[in-house]
Amino acid sequence: MYKVLVSDNIAQKGIDILKEAGMEVDFKPGQSREEFLETIAEYDGIIVRSMTLLDAEALNKAKKLKVIGRAGTGYDNIDLDEATKHGIFVFNTPTGNTISAVEHTMGMMLSLSRNIPQANQALHNDIWDRKKYMGVEVKGKTLGIIGLGRIGSRVAKRAQSFGMKVIANDPYLAPQKAEKLNVPLLPFKEVLEKADYVTLHTPLTDETYHILSHKEFAIMKKSARVINCARGQNIDTKALAEALENDKITGAAIDVHEEEPVKASNNPLLKFQDRVIMTCHLGGTTTEAMDNVSITAAEEVVSVLQSNLPESPLNIPAMDPQEFNQAKPYINLVTKLGNFMAKWKGHERIEAVEVEYGGEVNQYNHKPMTLSLVKSILEPILDDRINLVNAMHIAQERGISLKESQIQNKGELKNIIKINLKTEVGQYCLAGTHLPIGFRLIEINGLRIDLDLSGEFIIVSYQDKPGVIGKIGSTLGEENINIANMQVGRQEIGGDAIMMMQIDSKPSKEIMERIKNHLDELNTQVKDLSYLEI
Numbered sequence: 001m002y003k004v005l006v007s008d009n010i011a012q013k014g015i016d017i018l019k020e021a022g023m024e025v026d027f028k029p030g031q032s033r034e035e036f037l038e039t040i041a042e043y044d045g046i047i048v049r050s051m052t053l054l055d056a057e058a059l060n061k062a063k064k065l066k067v068i069g070r071a072g073t074g075y076d077n078i079d080l081d082e083a084t085k086h087g088i089f090v091f092n093t094p095t096g097n098t099i100s101a102v103e104h105t106m107g108m109m110l111s112l113s114r115n116i117p118q119a120n121q122a123l124h125n126d127i128w129d130r131k132k133y134m135g136v137e138v139k140g141k142t143l144g145i146i147g148l149g150r151i152g153s154r155v156a157k158r159a160q161s162f163g164m165k166v167i168a169n170d171p172y173l174a175p176q177k178a179e180k181l182n183v184p185l186l187p188f189k190e191v192l193e194k195a196d197y198v199t200l201h202t203p204l205t206d207e208t209y210h211i212l213s214h215k216e217f218a219i220m221k222k223s224a225r226v227i228n229c230a231r232g233q234n235i236d237t238k239a240l241a242e243a244l245e246n247d248k249i250t251g252a253a254i255d256v257h258e259e260e261p262v263k264a265s266n267n268p269l270l271k272f273q274d275r276v277i278m279t280c281h282l283g284g285t286t287t288e289a290m291d292n293v294s295i296t297a298a299e300e301v302v303s304v305l306q307s308n309l310p311e312s313p314l315n316i317p318a319m320d321p322q323e324f325n326q327a328k329p330y331i332n333l334v335t336k337l338g339n340f341m342a343k344w345k346g347h348e349r350i351e352a353v354e355v356e357y358g359g360e361v362n363q364y365n366h367k368p369m370t371l372s373l374v375k376s377i378l379e380p381i382l383d384d385r386i387n388l389v390n391a392m393h394i395a396q397e398r399g400i401s402l403k404e405s406q407i408q409n410k411g412e413l414k415n416i417i418k419i420n421l422k423t424e425v426g427q428y429c430l431a432g433t434h435l436p437i438g439f440r441l442i443e444i445n446g447l448r449i450d451l452d453l454s455g456e457f458i459i460v461s462y463q464d465k466p467g468v469i470g471k472i473g474s475t476l477g478e479e480n481i482n483i484a485n486m487q488v489g490r491q492e493i494g495g496d497a498i499m500m501m502q503i504d505s506k507p508s509k510e511i512m513e514r515i516k517n518h519l520d521e522l523n524t525q526v527k528d529l530s531y532l533e534i
């Protein structure tokens, strides 16, 4: 009999499902971390929400654990890489609480506009003050949505029905999706400048950590109000408190917090009773959402323990093991090319990905390779951990066109994979090969090269001019950064040129800035100056 721990509060319906399927269930929300660590080794499955931390320390002790079910969307409390290392399936239930989070956001926006919580509190304290709690209408105001995914897009529709003008920033969304919603996609800064309300609906990633901080509050309207029902770490709480203190913005409605649970000692926002509304991470806390996520999580845990794949996996490849093993060198090659491309151009909105397979690669099923490529390119920008099961579906959902083709391999290389990326800004190409000595990068944007496909790189696209190579070399030299390998190509004298350097250590931002300034002084029309660590 399998033993399942439910370590956070979920609906009884979920627990019933587990028991009916013959599981032994321990329901222990709020247990101490010590007890959790002492007993985790007993369980085959765990269902959590956001309060249980499944970090390396816990997962290292979880010797029997086969599946972790996140009853909810965000999974920043689960160390996915560690779980993957231990072969533990991890899944979430990303749609079950979407509507609840949307409705909470609308509630927060309206409460903020009409001072509803403050007026309610005052009345309970026997204070009748209609003047103090004068509000503003949302009709005619501009709502700026950061992250127009599942929740953001639904907030947009509801805000439009209130007569609001909705604008958004989501660099990774297909414009057709936004067009359908009648929401203009604008640069981040422009959204902040124009919005009367800014609402965050992004996942927590390196890029969205403190996406609102001092600089961002400084460019918002003084009358702006900020809403966060996404993740606490998306906002720099101290900077928000300072912005309120210095009247840089008017108010904030915050459901999620950098430190949870919130206490007077850890949150400077608590002193702004009249201008800040705070809830205790309630976005997904409704009867309906709790039922949805609990039922799905329980059904999925049962299903995975019965050797099926989960519907919303966060960390598993769904390939026939034999097929997967055969294609492995090429899966690794295409993944490395995808990682390279994502680090190089993943910040531009992707429109199309094309992959060309040549030589021995064509003996194998391309599917795992193409899926791995899509996964490696999209992974850095998505909330749902993309994997080989859902890569294609997510690409389609995001309006990214995908093409696979075979190429004749006329040269002496036995295998070649070429990837072409089209973004809103331009088109980029990388090709690589797998040799007994390792993975080699053999082409970048038409320039034939031969470099190890790992390490540290500087890529420069510029207009061919004398002095460029010297300037870059001497600037790196002054900083003791060794150039291990360098290749340069151009279309014609004075035409578009590309330089690819493999370096031995990481250049600081200041050095990259200095290189850029030197190249500007040479008037070389630099189109790209990137540092990548692969």
Ligand SMILES: NC(=O)c1ccc[n+]([C@@H]2O[C@H](COP(=O)([O-])OP(=O)(O)OC[C@H]3O[C@@H](n4cnc5c(N)ncnc54)[C@H](O)[C@@H]3O)[C@@H](O)[C@H]2O)c1
Binding pocket: 073, 074, 075, 094, 097, 098, 101, 146, 147, 148, 149, 150, 151, 152, 169, 170, 171, 172, 173, 201, 202, 203, 204, 205, 207, 208, 229, 230, 231, 255, 256, 281, 282, 283, 284, 285, 381, 382, 383, 384
């Ligand atoms: N408060 C709650 O209780 C509650 C409930 C449910 C979900 N959430 C949180 O809400 C957030 C959004 O959930 P979702 O289901 O809409 O996710 P989603 O993946 O459907 O949407 C996220 C969107 O953010 C965009 N994005 C990624 N990086 C971005 C960036 N740097 N700038 C702008 N946009 C960016 C993505 O392209 C995507 O469209 C998640 O953090 C989730 O954990 C909170």
Ligand SMILES: O=C(O)CC[C@@H](O)C(=O)O
Binding pocket: 049, 050, 051, 071, 072, 073, 074, 075, 097, 281, 283, 284
């Ligand atoms: O389940 C929770 O505790 C929070 C829900 C929400 O933040 C989510 O990401 O699904």
